[in-house]
Amino acid sequence: MKENIQKLVEYTARLDGDEKGEAQVFCDRFFQAFGHNGYKEAGATLEFRVKSKKTTNFADLLWGDKVLIEMKKKGAKLKSHRTQIFDYWWKLRPSQPKYSVLCNFEEFIIYDFSLQDEPLDRIGIDELPDRYTSFNFMFPQPETPIFRNNLEEATRKTASLVAAVFNSFLERGEDRIRAQRFILQAIFTMFAEDYNLLPKDIFTQILIDCQNGNGNSYDLINGLFQQMDSKIPARGGRFKDVQYFNGGLFSIPEAIELTRDELDMLRQAASRKWSKVNPAIFGTIFQKSMGTDARHAFGAHFTSELDILKIVQPTIIQPWREKIVKAKTLKEMKSLRKALASYKVLDPACGSGNFLYVAYRELKRIEMELLDKIHIEFPKSASEIGTQSIVSIKQFHGMDYNQFAVELAKVTLMLAKEISIQETQEWINTIQTGLAFQMENTLPLDNMDDNIIFADALFIDWPKANVIIGNPPYQSKNKMVKEYGIEYMNTVWDAYPEISGNADYCVYWFYKAHQNLYNGGYAGLVGTNTVTQNYSREGSLDYIVKNDGQIFNAIASQPWSGDAVVFVSIVNWKKGNFKGKKFLYVENEKKEQVEYVVANINSSLSLEIDVTSAEILNCNKKPKMVFQGQTHGNSGFLISKKKGIEILNANPNFSEVLKPFLIGRELVASVNSQPNRFVIDFTGKDVIESATYKSLFEIVKKKVQPIREKKAIDQQEKNQAALEKNEKAKTNKHHINFYNKWWLLSYGREDMLDAISKSKRYIACSRVSARPIFEFVSSRISPNDALMVFNFQDDYTFGIIQSRIHILWYQEKCSTMKGDPRYTPNTIWDTFPFPQKPTLNQIRKVSNSALTLRLKRNEMMKRHQFTLRDIYRILEEPGNNPLKDLHTALDNAVLEAYGFNRKKDILTQLLELNLKVYSNEQESIEVQAPGLPSFVQNSNEFISEDCISFL
Template sequence: MRENIQKLVDYTATLDGDEKGEAQVFCDRFFQAFGHQGYKEAGAILEFRVKSKKSTNFADLLWDNRVLIEMKKKSSKLQSHRTQIFDYWWKLRPNQPKYSILCNFQEFIIYDFSLQDEPLDRIKIEELSDRYTSFNFMFPKPETPIFRNNLEEATRKTASLVAAVFNSLVERGEDRGRAQKFILQAIFTMFAEDYNLLPKDIFTQILIDCLNGSGNSYDLIYGLFQQMDTRKRARGGRFIEVPYFNGGLFTKPEAIELTEDELDKLHQAATRKWNKVNPAIFGTIFQSSMGKDARHAFGAHFTSELDILKIVQPTLIKPWRKKISKTKTLTEMKALRRELSSYEVLDPACGSGNFLYIAYRELKRIELELLDKIHIEFPKSASEIGTQSIVSIKQFHGIDFNEFAVELAKVTLMLAKEISIKETQEWINTIQTGLPFQMESTLPLDNMDANIVFADALFTEWPRADVIIGNPPYQSKNKMQKEYGIEYLNKVWDAYPNISGNADYCVYWFYKAHLNLDYGGYAGLVGTNTVTQNYSREGSLDYIVKNDGQIFNAISSQPWSGDAVVFVSIVNWKKGKYIGKKHLYVENEKDEQVEFIVDVINSSLSLEIDVTSAKTLKCNKNPKMVFQGQTHGNSGFLLSKKKGMEILLENPNSSNVLKPFLIGRELVASIGSQPNRFVIDFTGRNVIEAATFKNLFEIVKQKVQPEREKKAKEQEDKNQAALEKNKKAKTNRHHINFYNKWWLLSYGREDLLKAISNTERYIVCSRVSSRPIFEFVSSKINPNDALMVFNFEDDYSFGIIQSKAHILWYQEKCSTMKGDPRYTPNTIWDTFPFPQKPNLNKVKKVANAAVELRNKRNELMKKHQFTLRDLYKILEEPGSNPMKILHKRLDDAVLDAYDFDKRKDILTQILELNLEIYSNETKGVPIESPGLPSFITNSDEFKTNDCIQISTSSSAYT
């Protein structure tokens, strides 16, 4: 292998380094050096087309999802081509390669833009045989590459050390606020030391002296921080060359005497290369490691640069590049520079400042692109324009309700400024203008106290901004109440009456962002994917599109890279008309993001027909036919199956209140869909009636009553506190009500029990499922709240509900729970129309197809000891399958009953039927309600008797 790599090195020495004439043969030899026959045999493509709106460019080589290679002529400055290869990589979304390589026949620069903006490594061609491990991803069987500039790894290690010092300070009793301030001052000092803002190694040497017993940490570190806060230079001593920093960070220098272990860890941190610490992720990793053991930094999540760029690129980078490309005259370019200097960016949930850091970095690069264009197209005016930067961190604003995160964000932006100065210097050296570098003033530091503020964004006036970006906090309504308390929720609901109290917490940021945007302004926010659903959508995306907003770039759903284990939607919009095609990214069945270019992005971020206009149908709500199962609310109501059976044998009369209790997981993932527990259900009975079942009543009294009493008392105390502050405050009686009826399930669903009491069986499906599987259940079994109950006994109704038509409507109209679709009756069932004009023959075809499907299903499960989940997993596999044939037969029969055109979109036809029925209801025209059509006089003809029943034998299939 080394010989092959050396052959490449020797061969490259014979080349002239012509970008056009020799790039392809070099790429072929490059692949051969790493064990391939050539690039073509490996599956790579030369001159790969990279399309954009107005043009097509050609990347020199693309190899699947592994690597993108762009060749440049010999001696060209590779760093100056970073923007080009990044643009190629970005336009390859959503199927971007992991690595991107720039090469000029003399040197390689390797990037992983999804991980960091800086190169992972730079390798001279003559070093290749010794440094080939950086290209481990190039082998036919790839291995983990070893890079010298992996900023994530370096950042994690450094954050872990600094967090360990902070944790030690707090654990030994140091004031937390003082410890935080001290650590922030130390962080910036270590950074400043590596960026030559301080005399070389001054802080590191202080730590060494303290470790050696040559000084006291309290005195020396405090002395350094104090000098950094003093405008007058020291007249002598070791701080004589220390300049004035302040900027708010050193307004109050902190003094803490460190232990030997703390000194050692801080010294280890100081000796690390702080130019390899990525400020975009440092704050999050450090903050999430506070209060945790040393290993936590290596497991801490942070928002990846790629995910941040999914907002910053469409809302900031792309609009500015478009403006720059349109400028023709020097006057236009000067005007654009002035506009750039007054451009304001806001993150109203800024955390430790990672969004603001990326936005600032990219706006500075936009400024360099504009300067580059001026210097190239108007060289005679170059000296007039100069190289002075006019973009300031003062144009960036943040709000957060975590006080320490706010301080971290200020430091993050201070670091960003120093890094950008270095990058500007490199740009000037690259273009070799001959003009002096008009350096921004690095010191004193900018005071960011007025820009990054500690406040509740929902109750604070936002500064004006041209673009609003960020990742607001995620909390569902129920978790909000637990986390923030009823008093705070009352305040939120009063302030935002247009938003449903059932909406996700992040919805308020979407609403307020659009409210605060000027016409023509841009916004990009991350939200839970509930912003595309029901109440949350109404308060966010519906509000945006109904009030001059146009969504132009969005990701319907993806797992988030940050701390929260949640699926998110990423939404970029403009207030006002957006000219051009819109880009919507939707996951396919393989969980891969697929890009679709569309004319309009609807508020459900869906490619399908926008079914948000579907109307609620009275015939679906009255009589009520769909119910959520019972919520027991306390495990004291539950007994094992064995215990339940024993009680029933001893006292058969207990069957009136002791019921098998079926949950969603058991329905789909247990043999025979057998309930494993019984529930003590006194629903509909008062305490005296419940007490007649003595043994069961005593069980509930011992296990349930004490806990409910405790929770009720806690809630009474909270309510009292809220009323003392605000006499009109809404109070929560959730647990108080439960205690007042402690012998009853939390939600016994009396209406459900009454409905199914008149039937032999009912239909259920798991409430949370990507593809719902429907089954009949005996009315002697109680359904848990993880099940949706459809109170129909007939096979025709089962056929309609199990069909593709209903499932497609479900998938489009459902809400989601951590990425999984959830059946919500008010949006799905209440709007789903049943066939309106089926004849008897069509009704029989649907019923017969439904029976045939269930019979085959039961036969296969019994024969192979499969669960429903086992059976339907196989259904997803390619190839012939008797279940596929039977599902297709049922789907065809149902579409025929609807009289739908199979060549047309099913959802469109369901929506049209929904609107037709709604119109007929308002006019008093007769319609067909869900269930058997009204002309059927003998419903028993359409009822079989198969259903899930409790089994008392060793086999579930009896």
């Protein structure tokens, strides 16, 4: 094996190191060196597509769930490409490879982003024969890799040593608060020693001296802490070069005399490399330092860094990255920088501060990316912009009801600042723009006493923040009283009467987080997966989506990465309209996470209703009542509004074939929903009859016939060529058919025209819409294929399909893995059950509510010159809204007609009704089809006159 790897090294030395020209052959040789016949034989893929919101990138190599490899040219500074490979890895969710490797033909950097942010190892190509065990995962029979920078392992060992000292203090009767204060001061001191904030090895040497009997630990350690609290430098002695730290952490320098065992354990901890301690998971010390009862009582379990990123990435990183990419002018970038400086992050259950740590680290990186972009694109403005860091840990806030957690979180953020300063300096050294970043002052420490507070988050006002993140405490409704006591729980229930007493404890954080968000603010929380069920869902996710919240990224259920034996839901949402793609991760039958790109994520975080149980209802399909509008297929059939009116004025009888032609955009986005064009429509007429409308016929003959002839000939030639190669080849004939009837629209939808011609109006909505808006349209207006047509003219049916009940069904049935939300009759209408036993009074109530909604809506639009889209965008804004009240009244009337329980999930009840109607159909039991029930004797009572008419 070593010989094969040596051959790879020798081969690589002969390469020029061209990223594009030699990367693929290098990857193939790399696989061969580890015992494969080549990358392809191993099952790896070169140039693997990685899709983002608007673009598609290509990763150099992806080997299933094992490794992602990104090659760079020889001499490239690999660490500057960390963001790129992380983004590729992140976008491969949920089937991400374990390892990610950067290589420039001279060096490898190995990452495991699910484990830690820093590289697991860096290996020069010449070192590979002796250090190939770092790539043990590359062998056909993989072995456990041996890395030199496994931060998790180092952190756990270091945390265990410090925790052992703390536990020893408690065992011998030391005051708990004093012990905690001492340990936290010692933790930061050991960290500061490794990061050169203190004279070299000063703390370690004190411990060695005490072990050797050359001093007393009480005096020497306390003396160091005293000096770290003093603004007056020592004039001489051991502490002469110790700077002022304080930051609140050293405001009460603690003194404890250590036993020999405690000295030994603390000495071992101090001798470890604290630069390899990961503060993002250092909460382990918090976990180990607390008794089991206390930890369980407050649900203080801990998160892997990957799970933290499942919240920080969509709520913080992604929105900021999108803003930076969109910013094109210096003014826009300066505005973003200003916004960064005032950006606030809140974790209302911060524990040891791990979420805040990762959020701070990523926001600092965003700041560096923005400054880099400014200096690259606007170098002449460099002096004006400057390079001083403006993101501060003072922008981060947290609270917890465990005092030690609060103090540890303060230390975690202090560590975050010091680490970020070093990372920034390293980043400066790797980039090639000459950006001279002005570093923050490392000392004195920022005082975080006002930012991270000891408090019960359920009973205090939260500081305002742009984003709220975190991992609220877990406790089921069945165990809350036992854990917290009946008195405390009664206080909670009294304070939140709107939340069911059967809801889990974490529900209160979801509820309060949404209440405290700004409009446009983001939130991401982890909760037990009961937040998607019954009472817990009502108080959390139901409340969010009913109150201007849009869930845009969620994991329905996954095992938790902490010590708790629990399954969680991870939910990210925005208060207000979210315009991007929405991602829902749901387990399939094999318990594998599958990513769905959906139009809407409902409060159950579930796709089951959409893709499994709903049945096609015969009563909805026959007679056919829902149609797609007409597809003209050629612009030659269209003429301008002005020209059309002129023709009709001259030839009134042409109105039979020259009609206003309404499209989806005009329905929702033009004042009065007016069509701007006419369509020449000879549907149902042969060529001779069509020719009697001479001037119109000549327009079509001149503009349409030549194009259709050419396309038909082209198609015929392609078909002939295909048949010559394979006599059974499948051929296309639509262009040929269009040419054979060149005077007709491509799809005139004669059945639809025949249906709506018997009524004065029909219901229409845009075929592509996140939230369909329905309106009556005059039958004298022809609908374009961008519209869906519902052949009903009664207000009752309108009320049913404009209600939230139908909208929810639409949104669920449009939830697909890819594509835009579209109204597809076979999946939506054909499965949507109407109320089966409405009373006459209930029908009147729905009808009247629907009519009132339209009349008031039209009155508002006329008064303010709004379009339907305008007024419904305002509907999405928070606060009181008369249109919102009208919709609520309609929804309530429709719910009553269905006989649905308001406290139960609407979609579940719709599905149950769907299955019941389907079952009755199979047994030939009479069912109620869409439209007015047959027992209604006077249908005219429910048919009003309002509709969109051509003006």
